[in-house]
Amino acid sequence: MTVQDVTLSGQQLIGAQDVPGTGEEFHGVDPRSGERLEPAYRFGAPADVERAAALAWDAFGTYRETDQETRAAFLETVADRIDGLGTTLTDRVTAETGIPEARVKGELARTTNQLRLFARVVREGSWLGARIDPAIPDRTPLPRPDLRQRKIPLGPVAVFAASNFPLAFSVAGGDTASALAAGAPVVVKAHPSHPGTSELVGRAIRAAVAEHGLPEGTFSLLHGGRELGIALVTDPRIRAVGFTGSRQGGLALVAAAAARPVPIPVYAEMSSVNPVFLLPGALREKAKDLGPAYVASLTTGVGQLCTSPGLVFAIDGDGLDAFVESAGAALQETAVAPMLNPGIQQAYDAGVRRLEALDEVAEVARGGEDQTIACGGRAALFVTDGTAFLANPALQEEVFGAASIVVRVRDQAQLVEIAESLEGQLTATVHATPDDHGEAAELLPKLELIAGRVVFNGWPTGVEVGHAVVHGGPFPATSAPATTSVGTRAIERFLRPVSYQDTPADLLPAELRDGNPLGIWRRVDGELGRD
């Protein structure tokens, strides 16, 4: 009997109840071997959505009024319980996703640190957005009333888990952590590609809900596909949506949310090719180092990271040949690694074939082959030129996986033209020596308009979870360009300000009372302070 047999029921977690699905049976699949993993799961039915949403709405009134310490301690318990799963969890993740142990451990630490970071955010209290404009009774011609503002959560949040980060962007990932921090109950639609991982993490959250005496509807976990997803987004008790996945999937949720009698926001992180710009000085000085570093970034996670560098633009001249050559050599050395699931692998292969078929695109190199890996992803490097790139918008399309195109650009003017032609991105990267700062200064204002994060002399993969990060960006990178799904600002997505006018002291929430009993930052008559 394996660990999974002991701990996994194959059921949905709806509040405190285990509820079996009634739809088609499915299994986690080990993408290394193609082996079917036990137990079986089934998709849920509309009645499951109905019950999870009803419980979430019931929980909302209580949960949103928990004090900062209770909510922060709850988030920390979630983190502790997930950490406590140890190898039961990390082994299951590897089995369901093929992600090697070291990366799973890193992602686990990132996930639980993120929960603890949001606990600190909750305690610090700036997210409450407290503002007080005191009354001026003797103002003429009219007295000024007392106005106080705080932020409250929107309501229950539906979270759609991603396949590529089975912990950090899944059941207890950034969307769930920031929604729970904001005071919003969460209903997760698990990603069918890692159902066992989802159940393990879901049980940890449920246990933390119980341990802190929170209402059971604070958290539910459903299994389902598109139909259940649409039912969730259109349930009137769901008030916001977090999503990480494909453009097609994200746009379907955006459309469903906009068509509701009362539309709701969808925070969808969808697709990005993460352009990299190599300026002449950088190519001259370090072309041979940039090539392998590029391939290392490209092949991290078998290219299945949202910030994988799918396009590199380099001005033709000294070093460009050396860069392409060193990248090609490094790429040829890469071993085949398992992609997350057969669907992703097939889409990747189709994307590579699409590029191969284009006259204006030449193959530079392919990674090694290995037929023993069921869902093997074989890296691919292509080259084209700037004029061809500008002429064919299809070259901007994301091939999810370790495929990338180096674009030989004629000159700085064409580089700027390309920067202005790009779709919205999560990231844009510049490699520049001090000699290049004139060109970089011209490029930067273009790049900040199309990307959420601009990286210098590094690579876009690797997203810090902190205060200053933006993991977001203009459409179609996301459906909500003014937000981030990673980092402390993510909490803002699930809050809205409310103003209270001339409210009797005993009816005011603590964060707006005279004397600042919570000791939080507040803006009083426009001045920030903690008094």
Added chain:
Amino acid sequence: MTVQDVTLSGQQLIGAQDVPGTGEEFHGVDPRSGERLEPAYRFGAPADVERAAALAWDAFGTYRETDQETRAAFLETVADRIDGLGTTLTDRVTAETGIPEARVKGELARTTNQLRLFARVVREGSWLGARIDPAIPDRTPLPRPDLRQRKIPLGPVAVFAASNFPLAFSVAGGDTASALAAGAPVVVKAHPSHPGTSELVGRAIRAAVAEHGLPEGTFSLLHGGRELGIALVTDPRIRAVGFTGSRQGGLALVAAAAARPVPIPVYAEMSSVNPVFLLPGALREKAKDLGPAYVASLTTGVGQLCTSPGLVFAIDGDGLDAFVESAGAALQETAVAPMLNPGIQQAYDAGVRRLEALDEVAEVARGGEDQTIACGGRAALFVTDGTAFLANPALQEEVFGAASIVVRVRDQAQLVEIAESLEGQLTATVHATPDDHGEAAELLPKLELIAGRVVFNGWPTGVEVGHAVVHGGPFPATSAPATTSVGTRAIERFLRPVSYQDTPADLLPAELRDGNPLGIWRRVDGELGRD
């Protein structure tokens, strides 16, 4: 020759050029007399949208990089120049809208004070959202990069002026002031109901643009209807929309913006009936004072304020009859006053007839009649009961004008049920004595979920322009419930965060440089400070 003949050209202001419209001729109309005002205006053509958007995009690169002082001084010059128009402006407003001189002067002061408030906001600098997470080179397993975050403007903003506040929600109103403060060029579509007022204010802004040496495309003013509005919203260079007006108009813009290849946010403030809840103690103690105060709020601006109290819910019992009686008596004494234009007046009369025709609704009183006023609006007070209200959703629909319904509610339970059944609102108001605080405490969590501003023991009309106000609220009050169109938070609508990773010092914007050269509030490693 009147003042208008001297100063008004009847043309659109596209950057530095006066551009005549080519569509059908229209005029401002004095709603008191029905008199047609000179000069004639004409709607603009798609080419005018094209040119205004192109100029705005050209201006964006320069305008968004103006320093805080330049931008603040510009906003102050706009305010000074509008104030400097004096009676030329206020007389024209009254002629085009029928709004009495005293209210126009109040609205003018509010409008220019709002511009000056945003100048202070720009100088204070918190809107830049500066955050720095310093590098940790020796962190294991991986070094932490240097990450810095600031907010940048989305791009050129289209502002749709409202009819009911020809200054404060029009050409230089809150949308324009907050967009310009954010660093966004503005293209205004004037409201056809006050074209002369729009031109006067537009010329003041244009003069300020020139005085500060800003690019001409920083501001343009177009005349048009639905067709021009849609062309503006769908122009690829327009990146956000501010709108105040009808639900139908707002939803049309939301749909057009969502259907763009790259969707953009629409901040539409659409409709609200601003429910008022009278609790038993308040009715017992001050029913006879509440009646006339209610009518005074209802008839302010001939009921054409976004926050006009269209529904009053009162628990049946002591004082309710006295309240209705005193309100009816006060309403009968109100004189007919001119509504903004014939279309609004006709829609108001139709709305009143619709209520009159309902069996479950009884007329309490009507205001006085006066056939000499061309667009006269005659106040109307109705009464129904809570059960009927719950059974007929049409009773929640806004009748734009001084019509309101008092709903006799059975008990506290029914009051709470009604609060939960209401659509999203700009405001919700509670009248309560200390004896009522138990009931108020039960009601408040319901009201804050449906309204942007909760008012105690006052009336919803009268919106402060400050730091703590929210003029916004859940759909359908607005299309963007997490925002406000009044007050200093309005600037946030036109900004998005961008993160800069390992960016060389000389390429960083001043707000993110070491040593905090701008002296603004920044969050460094999560800690707010100004060092």
